[in-house]
Amino acid sequence: MLVALTANLVIAVAKAVGGLIAHSPALLSEAAHSVADSLNEIFLLAALRRSRRPADRRHPFGYGKERFFWSLLAAVGIFVMGGCFSFFQGVEALRHGAQETFGGYVAGLIVLGVALLAEGLSLLRAVRQAGRQGGVGGLRDPALRTVVAEDGTAVIGVVLALAGMALHMVTGQAVWEASASLAIGALLVHVAYRLGREARDQLIGEAAEPELSGRIRCLLQAQPEIDSVEALFTMKMGLDSLLVAARIDLAPGLDSERVEEVAVRIKRSIARTVPEADRIFLDVTDRPAEEAARESPAATGERGGA
Numbered sequence: 001m002l003v004a005l006t007a008n009l010v011i012a013v014a015k016a017v018g019g020l021i022a023h024s025p026a027l028l029s030e031a032a033h034s035v036a037d038s039l040n041e042i043f044l045l046a047a048l049r050r051s052r053r054p055a056d057r058r059h060p061f062g063y064g065k066e067r068f069f070w071s072l073l074a075a076v077g078i079f080v081m082g083g084c085f086s087f088f089q090g091v092e093a094l095r096h097g098a099q100e101t102f103g104g105y106v107a108g109l110i111v112l113g114v115a116l117l118a119e120g121l122s123l124l125r126a127v128r129q130a131g132r133q134g135g136v137g138g139l140r141d142p143a144l145r146t147v148v149a150e151d152g153t154a155v156i157g158v159v160l161a162l163a164g165m166a167l168h169m170v171t172g173q174a175v176w177e178a179s180a181s182l183a184i185g186a187l188l189v190h191v192a193y194r195l196g197r198e199a200r201d202q203l204i205g206e207a208a209e210p211e212l213s214g215r216i217r218c219l220l221q222a223q224p225e226i227d228s229v230e231a232l233f234t235m236k237m238g239l240d241s242l243l244v245a246a247r248i249d250l251a252p253g254l255d256s257e258r259v260e261e262v263a264v265r266i267k268r269s270i271a272r273t274v275p276e277a278d279r280i281f282l283d284v285t286d287r288p289a290e291e292a293a294r295e296s297p298a299a300t301g302e303r304g305g306a
Contacts, residue, residue, distance in 0.1 A: 005041035011115045018111035025093040026161040026180040029086035036081035037150045040074035064238015068202040075196035086185030093178035105169045116158045123151035157184045208234040225262045245281040
């Protein structure tokens with residue numbers, strides 16, 4: 001992430017200077033994109049530091065969701081500073097045109113070429129880091145996912161800007177650079193929407209993946225002391241933190257001491273099976289009498305009932 005931040009800051013300055021010299025809307029759009037990415041990297045660094053704080057009395061479940069909050073702010077930054085500014089530059093170029101000198105074209109193309117190289121290297125580094133953390137599973141980290149998304153859109157954005165500027169230079173029509181700016185804006189708005197939606201889902205309480213919830217439910221149902229699992233609730237509390245709450249109906253005839261032993265054993269089994277489940281709550285409940293009566297041997301006809 002520090003590599004991405006350094007690269008974005010250097011590239012943002014180069015694009016801004018080149019865009020002002022060349023009067024290029026596409027290059028200025030890319031400058032705004034890099035500025036937004038730089039601020040977002042700062043947000044994500046804050047997220048990494050603050051999310052590692054231990055739980056306290058005010059936040060007994062810890063600060064793991066800080067990552068999701070700062071990722072949401074990063075998505076807003078991409079939308080406002082990158083997408084909206086790019087749309088503005090594109091519309092202005094369509095309305096008033098963009099006059100560039102040959103030297104401006106050359107300077108802009110050189111800046112974009114260097115930016116493409118730097119952004120490509122940053123993207124490769126982020127993808128490799130995700131691979132070391134388990135490939136697609138590594139992208140569960142909202143900070144790393146945001147970096148990969150930013151670097152990927154940066155590479156696509158630079159390619160669009162290069163194409164727009166080159167076509168403008170060849171044809172003399174500013175519509176090509178204006179179209180590139182609008183395309184960059186649309187790309188950034190789409191990425192911001194996707195990142196913001198994911199951060200929102202995690203902030204309001206996203207459940208564990210169905211496969212993981214299914215494993216927990218099967219483990220509970222396999223316990224001989226549990227008659228049925230009435231309800232199972234899970235919620236991601238951070239990158240590697242999961243809350244599990246289950247409402248279970250125990251077999252009849254267990255005294256209080258036995259119930260306590262069973263509960264401790266079940267919690268340990270869940271923690272071994274799902275290491276990220278660090279907060280486990282079991283609610284022992286009785287099923288309604290009429291439901292129990294319907295499932296009794298007399299009601300089902302077993303053992304000569306009815």
